[in-house]
Amino acid sequence: MSRAQQIARRLALPAAIWAISAAVYAGVAGPRTSGPSPDNHFVHLADSFLHGQLGVLGNRPPGTNDWACYDTETQDVCPPGAFSHPRDSQRWYVSFPPFPAIVILPAVALFGPGLSDTLFWALFAGLAPALLFVILRRLRETDRSQRTVRDDLLLTTLFAFGTVFFFTAVQGAVWFAGHVVGVVMILAYVYCALDARRPALAGLMLGLAFMTRATTAALVLFFAIEAMRISRVGPEPEYGDQPSVARRVYLWTTRVQWRDVLKRWAIFAAPILVIGAIAMWMNEERFENPFEFGHRYLMIRWRGRIETWGLFSYHYLSKNLAVFLASLPWLTAQEPHVIISRHGLALWFTTPALLLALWPRRVDAQMVALYAASAAVAIWNLLYQNSGWVQFGYRFALDYLPLVFVAIALGGRRFGPGFLLALVFAIVVNTFGAITFDRAWQYYDDDGTQERVFQPD
Template identity: 45%
Template sequence: MSENGKKEGNQETPSEKSIKPPLKTGFILLIAFYVIYGITYWDRLLSHSGDNHYVYQADAFLHGQLHLTKPPPHGNDWVRFNNKWYVSFPPLPAILMMPGVKIWGYNFNDRLFTFAFSAIPILFLFLTLEYLRGQGRISTTRRENIGLCILFGAGTVYYFVAVQGTVWFTAQVLGATFASAYMFYSLDARRPFIAGVCLGLGFLCRTPLLFSFPLFLYELLKNEKNLNGIKDWVGSFFKWKNLKKILLFAIFPAVVLIFAMVINYLRFQDPFEFGHRHLNVLWTSKFSKWGLFNYHFLSKNLACIFTLLPWLSRIPPYITISNHGLALWFTTPVLLYLLWPKKTGGLHRALWITVLFTAVWSLFYQNTGWVQFGYRFAVDYLLFLVMLIAVGGRKLTKVFWTLVVFGIGVNLFGAVTFGRAPQFYSKDQTQLEFFQPD
């Protein structure tokens, strides 16, 4: 390696050396989770879901139009505007389904499609952790990094999300896929264009992911000297070596943002209206009174994240879960370790800012994620939270791994029962029932 940082001959940089060895382990993890998710999916993989909105949208795209070519099969979460039917969810999953829908039409298996992406975030999370370990930026061992990947894949709400295959969960699985790739390629800002592409594609699956950009900006500027205030940080953006990478990073997200705004305008005559305001649901009066994002919804979302527990009774089935799901700390208790990091620093702060920027939209959103086993909107930033556990530097003791096992048990129950065993879930259809009735 020469003093200016360029490779001499075929010599590899230390960071490149740290990436190549774990690829075999990473692919073993990938295959293992495909097996786990495939077994959990089981018979669901044999046919398309009943909520295959993206298939209908893909068919519309194939016919050169934005509105559906025929009325939807049921009334759940479709948009009717100016006597036409639309899908209001971000369009990338539908775009990716177009070749399959071209061949199989409305029989295209959206569950199998979702399954194909489901294990990819685990691979990128592992590569991210190993990259940081190879640089000495985290103190976890390879075995512990494998354990953290198992935590994400089986010990968080991502598990139940990954094995549904319906429109809401397809968006989240693909969003997590592109978020994990963005996270990996953002490190050291070494692949700015690819990181930007992943961020933009994530946005076209889950809108809040567009706001996870702080991680890249930190990785770009972390080695700058004398950044003592906002003026210094802003000034560093305009250094050509940094500005060039920022432009490479931002170009694709800017293009897809314009693309999304054009689609919104063509459908709803408003570039900022993606359609949820016009959903054909029972609680549209809530939208007209409070809008889609409002402080009014904050307390409900915080209650969902922090307070909801299983309802216990003395009669079968003994356990009932609110349709608003379970508290995040209950489904994944090791997240409590985030409250007591041993080490803090630039990356630690950048990750928390990234989590805040990404999470704030769902905190003020009109929906808690209902109907769900656990707080599913956390999937937008769970990868960053798992990364924070590693960056926090606290020793992963037997207590930690015991809590991981507890989380795996809880989320296995959710992955198996959600959508299959309604007796374990509240029958409320009003969105009003958060806690066990007295």
């Protein structure tokens, strides 16, 4: 068999997974693919880049939803009436991290700003399940995972159609497009970071993930620990009877060759520093502050709480935990009998099989790296000023969910009848979300204040 045939054979199954996933996403998106989404901020940002500027073309946003306005006179956020009473000193921007605009820029250059961004992102979203399968296959082929091909396909199917990624992939709007690109970048990062074998590419992918979803920066822990794990020499240390966590960590690090680790870390950090410098330059050009990304200047109703508590605060933790852990469908006597809070459903409800990650059969350093990185991002998101509003399920979990799936694969729990039932349940629930969200509002609570989290009495 020739080299070309071998490559084609290796690509066949991931390509089929991409084609099936992308076709389903585009099919479920349906009429949304006939034109631009109502909140196609990244298309407008790409168009601005093509015209050599960072701000909105014409300095007038095409809508009123989540645009940032900076007043150069006051060097502060624009007043509430900026949409209807603009001033020459006001500058309008897309405050969301800009990498998705770079991704869609070639399509905007070819088809113009009126292209169907929903179709573009649905097709792009198909890359995520394909990349997840490639990662699971690599772990299996290197004997890190004891899963079969069937197991890997089941996990890939669960991610593609049994998680909040499904409803996210069919929306097209700015918030969901960011998640689609973010998940693909996270998976590319994990693939490059496994065994710390491609540190420069891993750093590049993480930098691009950060320029898509800022909280993914905490995923740096995965590469950091992987580099230490792969650089250890000698036999496993004697831990003794019931050692403390601190002692286990100390003894484990005594086998680390730190010169090799620092070299890998330096190569990994180089592209991140370059991307960080670009981000700081953009921030300085837009907001006269290299550390200001622009969310503080969003023209939104909840700006008061941001000014009081900041973008991230312990103040937001209780509400976000309530959504993350306890938000369930509301059952009513009247049609349609099921109502979903605009804060979305709890993560374990939309994907019950994720609970397997809490009870692995084995835990090693690689799994610790996955858990540590996931927990860091999860905590950061739980401190954010909103819960992910408006959503079908807890979409912020997508910032670390790929790592959780890898941990489940490595954890060794058998995929028996219970897992298969959880898989079917998750696909049914998330298919409902993908079909109804932003289309069948009778299934969603009509509260617009963000104050109503649970079903009122």
